[in-house]
Amino acid sequence: MSTITDATLQDPPRLPPEFKQGPLMRRNAAVTEAPWVRWTLTAVALLFLLGFLFLPLIAVFVEALRNGVSAYFAALVEPDALAAIRLTLLTAAITVPLNLVFGVAAAWAITKFEFRGKSLLISLIDLPFSVSPVVAGLIYILIFGAQGWAGPWLMEHGIKVAFAVPGIVLATIFVTFPFIARELIPLMHEQGTEYEQAALSLGASGWQTFWRVTVPNIRWGLLYGVLLCNARAMGEFGAVSVISGHIRGQTNTMPLHVEILYNEYQFSAAFAVASLLALLALVTLGLKAYLEWRHGDELVATRRH
Amino acid sequence: MEIKVRGIHKAFGSFPALGGVDLDIASGELVALLGPSGSGKTTLLRVIAGLEFPDRGAIVFGEEDMAGRPIRERRVGFVFQHYALFKHMTVLDNVAFGLRVRERRERPPEALIRERARELLELVQLGGLDQRYPAQLSGGQRQRVALARALAIEPRVLLLDEPFGALDAKVRKDLRRWLRQLHDKTGVTTIFVTHDQEEALELADRVVVMNRGRIEQVGTTDEVYEQPATPFVFDFLGNTNVLPGEVRGREVYVDGQDTPIVTASLHGSGPVDVYVRPGDLRVTEPGAPGFDAVIRSTQRTGPILRCEAVTASGQAIEIEVPHLHYDTQTLRPQQHVRLRLNQFSVFPRQTRNRDGTLPDVVPNAPAEYRARGRA
Numbered sequence: 001m002s003t004i005t006d007a008t009l010q011d012p013p014r015l016p017p018e019f020k021q022g023p024l025m026r027r028n029a030a031v032t033e034a035p036w037v038r039w040t041l042t043a044v045a046l047l048f049l050l051g052f053l054f055l056p057l058i059a060v061f062v063e064a065l066r067n068g069v070s071a072y073f074a075a076l077v078e079p080d081a082l083a084a085i086r087l088t089l090l091t092a093a094i095t096v097p098l099n100l101v102f103g104v105a106a107a108w109a110i111t112k113f114e115f116r117g118k119s120l121l122i123s124l125i126d127l128p129f130s131v132s133p134v135v136a137g138l139i140y141i142l143i144f145g146a147q148g149w150a151g152p153w154l155m156e157h158g159i160k161v162a163f164a165v166p167g168i169v170l171a172t173i174f175v176t177f178p179f180i181a182r183e184l185i186p187l188m189h190e191q192g193t194e195y196e197q198a199a200l201s202l203g204a205s206g207w208q209t210f211w212r213v214t215v216p217n218i219r220w221g222l223l224y225g226v227l228l229c230n231a232r233a234m235g236e237f238g239a240v241s242v243i244s245g246h247i248r249g250q251t252n253t254m255p256l257h258v259e260i261l262y263n264e265y266q267f268s269a270a271f272a273v274a275s276l277l278a279l280l281a282l283v284t285l286g287l288k289a290y291l292e293w294r295h296g297d298e299l300v301a302t303r304r305h
Numbered sequence: 306m307e308i309k310v311r312g313i314h315k316a317f318g319s320f321p322a323l324g325g326v327d328l329d330i331a332s333g334e335l336v337a338l339l340g341p342s343g344s345g346k347t348t349l350l351r352v353i354a355g356l357e358f359p360d361r362g363a364i365v366f367g368e369e370d371m372a373g374r375p376i377r378e379r380r381v382g383f384v385f386q387h388y389a390l391f392k393h394m395t396v397l398d399n400v401a402f403g404l405r406v407r408e409r410r411e412r413p414p415e416a417l418i419r420e421r422a423r424e425l426l427e428l429v430q431l432g433g434l435d436q437r438y439p440a441q442l443s444g445g446q447r448q449r450v451a452l453a454r455a456l457a458i459e460p461r462v463l464l465l466d467e468p469f470g471a472l473d474a475k476v477r478k479d480l481r482r483w484l485r486q487l488h489d490k491t492g493v494t495t496i497f498v499t500h501d502q503e504e505a506l507e508l509a510d511r512v513v514v515m516n517r518g519r520i521e522q523v524g525t526t527d528e529v530y531e532q533p534a535t536p537f538v539f540d541f542l543g544n545t546n547v548l549p550g551e552v553r554g555r556e557v558y559v560d561g562q563d564t565p566i567v568t569a570s571l572h573g574s575g576p577v578d579v580y581v582r583p584g585d586l587r588v589t590e591p592g593a594p595g596f597d598a599v600i601r602s603t604q605r606t607g608p609i610l611r612c613e614a615v616t617a618s619g620q621a622i623e624i625e626v627p628h629l630h631y632d633t634q635t636l637r638p639q640q641h642v643r644l645r646l647n648q649f650s651v652f653p654r655q656t657r658n659r660d661g662t663l664p665d666v667v668p669n670a671p672a673e674y675r676a677r678g679r680a
Contacts, residue, residue, distance in 0.1 A: 197356055198389040200377045202403035202458055212406070216393040 060278050063271035075261075075269035076276070083249040084257035084273070087165065091240075091253060092233040095172045099229050102173075103180025104222070108214075110181075111188035112196065125181050128174055136174050137242025140167055163245030168253065171239040176232045183225030187218055220295035224288065231284040235277055306366050306461035306494050307332045308353065313362035315348055315518075322348040323359070324518040330462075330496065335488050337505035338498045340515035341541065346498045347466060349515070353496065354464050355379045366461055382455030382463040382493070386470050388447045390439040396450050397422050397435035403458035425453040429487070445476045452484075456491065465497035469504060481508055502542045506530065514538045536652045539580045546586070546622040548596065550579040550651060557651060560596040560616045566646065567594070581649040583611070583625040588632045588642050595645040598622060600638055612636050614644075 032038075065072055075081060106125060110118060128136065144161035145151045154161055161167045195217060199209040215222070237255040244251040246260065254273055261270035310328040314321075323345045330336050338346040351357040353364055355376035364371045371379050390399050400422040404413060413421070426432055429449040439447055448468065455463060468484065469477040485508055488495050499505050505512045506526045514521045514529055514537070522534040533539035536547075551558045552572040556565035559579050589595055598614040601621075605611075610633050612624040624644070626632045635642055 194385050194387065194389040195391060197376070198383065198385060198391075198454075199402070199406075200375070201354065201356075201381060201383040202406065202454065203377050203380070204402070204406040205377070208406045212402075213391055216391075 064275040067268045075272035084252045088254040095233045106181045107184035133238030137239035167243040171243045176229045179229035180225035187221040309365040311363040313359045335495045335510045337509035339505040344515040345518040346515045382460030384451045384465040386467040388451040400453045429453045463493045463495040548579040550577045562596045576654040577651040583623040585647040586624045589645040600640045
């Protein structure tokens with residue numbers, strides 16, 4: 001057998017290191033504005049960010065620590081606050097895995113199969129985004145409340161949904177459902193079905209194909225979706241507020257607890273709990289930024305948020 | 306593995322992609338499915354693979370009807386047009402994939418899998434690149450990884466969808482020759498899809514010419530080129546001049562001329578289209594069998610002199626002569642020449658486009674179907 005002498009045997013050209021950091025910012029004279037315009041625009045943007053995002057964030061922490069560090073921690077270990085934190089974590093721990101499964105299943109169905117009513121399903125996935133969370137909460141009251149459709153029957157069987165943890169979880173699932181599915185649909189759509197077909201042709205089962213080919217292909221998008229879903233699940237206020245009933249120590253999540261404390265003029269306690277939520281947001285933001293920096297090319301198809 | 310395709314029908318919505326295809330492929334053969342976009346060649350390949358299920362018909366591997374079986378049970382090596390290499394796996398893991406997903410009792414031990422994968426990479430001349438990721442390879446290298454991956458499962462048949470479509474011209478030519486040698490070495494029955502007639506003629510033992518979901522002709526490369534069964538095959542396999550003509554018994558009158566060409570076979574009587582390649586036209590003495598034309602323009606392209614001419618009936622034709630041929634002396638603009646036909650085909654006259662071309666894409670084909678057939 002003869003050998004191949006063309007370029008295919010040689011190494012592909014190596015890219016200079018700066019390419020690996022992300023797209024190069026090139027100065028192009030034709031689209032570059034005068035320096036004062038650039039500086040003014042940058043300054044306006046920075047001032048805006050400072051005034052509307054950064055200062056409030058600082059204010060949360062300043063207010064939280066106003067009465068000293070010990071008061072700050074006292075507000076956090078107070079039983080009602082602990083119960084609220086526990087409930088929030090529990091809700092997120094149930095909601096995120098469920099939405100992970102639902103989201104992947106929905107994205108899988110939409111991108112890998114052709115069926116009737118597909119565009120309707122896509123619109124339905126977006127519904128929680130377009131409906132006010134308060135309405136979402138009301139829907140569940142309407143269904144599971146004492147005067148609702150399923151409420152009385154459930155009561156008879158000793159199952160409490162509205163004004164209890166199951167109601168909070170259901171409302172949170174509803175509100176956070178689109179995050180993972182929406183993240184995955186464009187990504188999986190772009191990847192098409194060829195990788196799966198290749199795996200099947202090599203003898204892999206459907207399950208093996210899913211775990212060894214599909215999941216690795218979508219893992220960063222999936223993680224990104226989980227992150228956003230988690231942030232929203234912990235921070236959701238409207239829907240949960242309607243269905244929880246604000247029972248202290250029982251159906252109070254962190255955002256609800258913050259509101260109650262605030263309404264009772266316990267400002268520093270309110271800000272202390274709020275600072276935890278703010279911290280969560282910062283961590284999420286940091287991870288999100290890291291993912292975008294590290295795996296931007298795989299996430300680029302989903303840049304919507 | 307011997308493959309029989311029997312009466313395959315397949316429609317996408319209202320678009321008939323395959324309308325009754327029969328084909329026999331002998332064990333160890335290298336066969337090209339050749340046709341324009343929308344001709345059904347890729348669909349036929351995917352039906353054989355099990356990536357599409359036919360509406361009707363049988364796909365027989367050896368003695369077994371596979372038409373209803375999913376792809377993972379068929380043991381076919383499928384090389385996708387864009388390779389579909391798993392980008393999160395190294396080259397070695399890609400090649401080993403087919404062995405690693407086997408059920409435990411059929412799976413060779415890990416050391417053997419790695420050895421086998423390395424052997425295959427050696428075979429496709431990628432030894433030493435086994436720890437690279439697909440993104441770190443050139444197009445031609447990826448193509449060969451895909452090939453090694455498909456060969457790893459010891460496929461009963463190797464199916465390649467436009468194997469060279471995504472490569473540039475130079476790499477394409479080298480890989481073509483190399484693939485032929487690889488086939489001769491491994492002896493795996495191979496079917497590949499192409500829209501490039503040169504590729505099909507150079508690489509394949511036999512060529513299956515397809516058009517509008519049907520097979521127009523199956524034959525060796527010589528057969529389809531020298532004895533095209535239909536006007537479509539003639540037209541698709543190279544440049545074509547179509548001249549009006551008439552047959553009476555053994556005689557063919559071209560372009561209304563009164564000196565007939567006498568052929569060996571007996572024809573029916575009536576109007577025909579005479580198909581002749583630009584390279585099969587040569588200058589001859591006035592009055593000899595053939596037809597008259599006036600040269601309009603000449604152009605040298607590489608080793609060939611290409612002339613445009615007009616026949617007595619006003620038909621525009623093309624002539625190609627090697628530039629060292631003595632005909633080039635006569636082929637000058639405004640020259641009146643008598644042309645003979647070295648080789649030609651006659652087909653009953655059909656209604657056709659004025660410019661003598663056959664429509665190659667079925668106009669109502671759905672967009673995604675057209676896209677799939679494209680390079």
